[in-house]
Structure formats: C-alpha cells, structure tokens
Amino acid sequence: MKYIALIFILCCNIIQAQNSDVFNDDFIRKKVELMNDNSDGMIPFSxxxxxxxxxxELVKIEWLEKAIKxxxxxxxxxxxxxxxYDLPNDLKYLPILESGLNPKATSSVxxxxxxxxxxxxxxxxxxxSNNLINLYYCPVANTDSACRYLEGLYKSYNDWKLVLSSYNYGMGNINKKIKKAGSRDYVDIYxxxxxxxxxxxxxFLVIKYLVTYQNIYYDNNKKFKYVFTDLAQIKIENPTTIKDLAARYDLNDRFIRFAxxxxxxxxxxxxxxxxxxKKDPS
Incomplete structure (x- = not known):
C-alpha cells in the first residue's frame, strides 16, 4: 500500500508540474508570439x-470551457x-466573451x-420578437446584425480596441470619454x-489565446457531428409544429430545437x- 501511495503522489506531482508549465512566463510568451505570427493582425499584442x-482567472471558469468546446x-x-462584411476573422471570438455561445443568453440589463x-x-x-419567434436568439440573424453593427463602429472609430470597448460600454459612453480625454487614441481614453x-x-485576447491552444488547457476531445454551415435553410410555407417537421425530414425534434x-x-x-x-423530406 505504501508503494501504491508513493506512486500516486509522484503521479500527482508530475501532473501538477505539467499543468504549471503551461502558465510559465516563457511558455505563454512563445505561444503568444506564434499566435501573432498566424493572426489577421486585428489587435497585435504581447x-x-x-x-x-x-x-x-478565465481558464478556471466552467462556462468558458463549455463555450470553447x-x-x-x-x-x-x-x-x-x-x-x-470584410471584417477581421478574429471577431469570431467576441460572442464567447459576450454570451458564452449561448444563443438564448440574456444579461441582467x-x-x-x-x-x-x-x-x-x-x-x-x-x-x-413575437410570441412564436425571437430573432435575437436566431444565430444567423443575430450574427448578421452584429457584423453590420461592428462594421458601423469601425467606420466611426477606425480602431479595433475602441470598437471592442464601445461594444462593451456603448457608443455614447465612449464618445463622452473621447471628449473628456481630448483624444481618439485608445491609450489616452483608457x-x-x-x-x-x-x-x-x-x-478578448485571452479568449483568443485559449481557443487557439484549447488542447493544451482543456480536455477537449468532444466534436460536434455538424457545424452550423452544414445546415440547410428552409422557409415554412404553412404553419406546422416541431414534431411534424422532424417527422417530415426524419430528424430528431431535439436537434431542430437546438439548431x-x-x-x-x-x-x-x-x-x-x-x-x-441537409436531408430530403421523407
């Protein structure tokens, strides 16, 4: 039993050492540099x-791990x-920070x-929204609206750090801070x-880092059978129900609710x- 206990302790120490390595300053610095080399350059950082x-702080949060998965x-x-909309690909990380990729997320405000x-x-x-459909929850409608909104913010500020700050704090509030700082430079407004x-x-940048290196920081083996762009869009010609639509297309009604x-x-x-x-009706 003593030998088993000793082996268990040694294994735990090895695991802790391996985990601590991924938070080592040099390790993170090198990973950030590599990430910048392969980035679209939206917000270079060090x-x-x-x-x-x-x-x-963020790597410990359970909802973030679920969102990344x-x-x-x-x-x-x-x-x-x-x-x-010719926007930086890096903006795809923004809804992780905003909603944890929960399409029905509703904030306290x-x-x-x-x-x-x-x-x-x-x-x-x-x-x-109405009593049957809420487009705020629709992944496509919500994303298209976000892209158009971000496009407008960038035309106003021409600075992605200000765009992200405005997305969080509100355009009116950011404009007040610009006036107060007497500058449109993010460093001066900060x-x-x-x-x-x-x-x-x-x-936002840390979330980008964690998504990029998720296999290092998370046990992330689960993969979805589909991605959203694998789905077909249909227009309902006559009122129906989820159960009837599922039967018509030979689908699980739970999947229709999820999608x-x-x-x-x-x-x-x-x-x-x-x-x-993308199946033909049965």
Whole structure:
C-alpha cells in the first residue's frame, strides 16, 4: 500500500508540474508570439503580467470551457458572415466573451443572443420578437446584425480596441470619454474607462489565446457531428409544429430545437426560416 501511495503522489506531482508549465512566463510568451505570427493582425499584442493574470482567472471558469468546446459548431457561421462584411476573422471570438455561445443568453440589463444586443440597438438592426419567434436568439440573424453593427463602429472609430470597448460600454459612453480625454487614441481614453471596459480587450485576447491552444488547457476531445454551415435553410410555407417537421425530414425534434433557438414554442408559423440537416423530406 505504501508503494501504491508513493506512486500516486509522484503521479500527482508530475501532473501538477505539467499543468504549471503551461502558465510559465516563457511558455505563454512563445505561444503568444506564434499566435501573432498566424493572426489577421486585428489587435497585435504581447505577453504581459496582466495577460497571465487574466489567463489564470478565465481558464478556471466552467462556462468558458463549455463555450470553447461548442465553438467548432458556431465558428464557420461567424467566419462566413465576417467575410461577407470584410471584417477581421478574429471577431469570431467576441460572442464567447459576450454570451458564452449561448444563443438564448440574456444579461441582467436585457441584452440577449449570441452577440448580446440590447433591445433598442437590436430593433435598429432588424431584430425583433413575437410570441412564436425571437430573432435575437436566431444565430444567423443575430450574427448578421452584429457584423453590420461592428462594421458601423469601425467606420466611426477606425480602431479595433475602441470598437471592442464601445461594444462593451456603448457608443455614447465612449464618445463622452473621447471628449473628456481630448483624444481618439485608445491609450489616452483608457484611464477614463470603467474597470470592466478596461479589462474587455485583454479578456478578448485571452479568449483568443485559449481557443487557439484549447488542447493544451482543456480536455477537449468532444466534436460536434455538424457545424452550423452544414445546415440547410428552409422557409415554412404553412404553419406546422416541431414534431411534424422532424417527422417530415426524419430528424430528431431535439436537434431542430437546438439548431433553431429562435423558436419559442412547438408551433412554427408560416414564413419562418428554419435550419435543418441537409436531408430530403421523407
């Protein structure tokens, strides 16, 4: 028993040593440099003690690990929409920070969806809801609206750090801070930002790092059978139900609910856009 206990302790020490290596300053610095070399250059950054502190803080969060594991499903959709609007591919990491990739996420202040739109902004971007459909929860509608909104923010600020800060803090608030700082330079505005917004860009970069090196920091073997862009879009010609649609296309009704979080009830109204796997009707 003593030998078994000794072996167990040695194994635990080895595992702890291996885990600590991934938080070693030189290890992180080299990984950041490699990531920058393969990045689209949206926000180049370097290793810093703050980056390491946030990394250690975020890697412990359970919802973030779950979000990273589901990112393979949503990223092709994000990448397709970002390319459509000629936006940096790195913006695909933003909804992880915003919603944890929960399409039905609703914040304490009322923002909802993958990209977390406030009702006033969402309505302006063409989102909306009724008792059957909530487009704030629709991955496609929410993502397309986010891309158009981010496109507008970049035209206003021409600085991705300011764009991200505005996304978190609000355009009106950022404009007030620009006026107060007497500058449109992020470095000059930074001291006037609230703590949450100061941490927003660093957290965004850490999430990018964790997604890039997820196999180092997480046990991430689970893969989705589909990615969102594998799905076919259909328009409902006559009112139906999730159960009837599932039977018609030989699908699991749970999958239809998962792929279409915008559906609020079992009823699917005429004219609704629905996403299903690419199978012919049975």
């Amino acid at each position: 290793y810093s003690p703050e980056f390491k502190r946030i990394l250690i 589901i990112s393979d499903y949503y990223f092709p959709l994000f990448e397709e929409k970002l390319a459509k 009322g923002a909802s969806g993958l990209w977390q739109f406030m009702p006033s902004t969402g309505d302006e971007m063409g989102l909306g 001291p006037y930002l609230p703590m949450e917004t100061r941490a927003y860009v660093p957290k 279409n979080p915008q559906l609020l009830t079992e009823i699917i109204p005429k004219g609704a856009i629905i996403y299903i796997t």
